[in-house]
Amino acid sequence: EIQLQESGPGLVKPSQSLSLTCSVTGYTITSGYDWSWIRKFPGNKMEWMGYISNSGSTNYNPSLKIRISITRDTSKNQFFLQLNSVTTEDTATYYCAREGYNFDYWGQGVMVTVSS
């Protein structure tokens, strides 16, 4: 069974960086598909943030392009999100998901609050 699990701090101070890990089991991230980060803001708005492909290329939402980085560690079957210079507007629940045009497997989500 394919499972994704996010981990990382639930509280980040403004202007700092948000760093999250997605650990994947049941499927090797280099075998296929793209591996995305998606966030859901308070009030339900969802935003696709970007992905890292099975070959290691990346594609980011232009709204985040100067602040976001998605990387991976293939030896651990994990991929990572780094979002720089966060503000309170980045408070959201962050999900990792497997993408094959749509998102068929999701992690359970991690709530991140940006606050001093």
Next chain:
Amino acid sequence: DIQMTQSPASLSASLGETVTIECLASEDIYSNLAWYQQKPGKSPQLLIYDASSLQDGVPSRFSGSDSGTQYSLEINSLQSEDAATYFCQQHHDYPYTFGAGTKLELK
């Protein structure tokens, strides 16, 4: 970016009823649309992809259709477990975008 206008924002229906949720795309997305169900505290679950294809394991009372840039999710014979938030997502062009969500309550 492609805008997805979803309606209604919320609706209330009774067990056994049929409900329809709609998403209007700001441009042609060529049926590249998915529907998801999300229950409180859970991650979204893919219901429908390519506008009308049912994801494996999803009950057949869920169906999707499209007409031009208007996309619909129909839920027949509502069950108590269908209480959730539903949202659409276009996968025609990056950045992928989502509808604002529809909260379905059972009376």
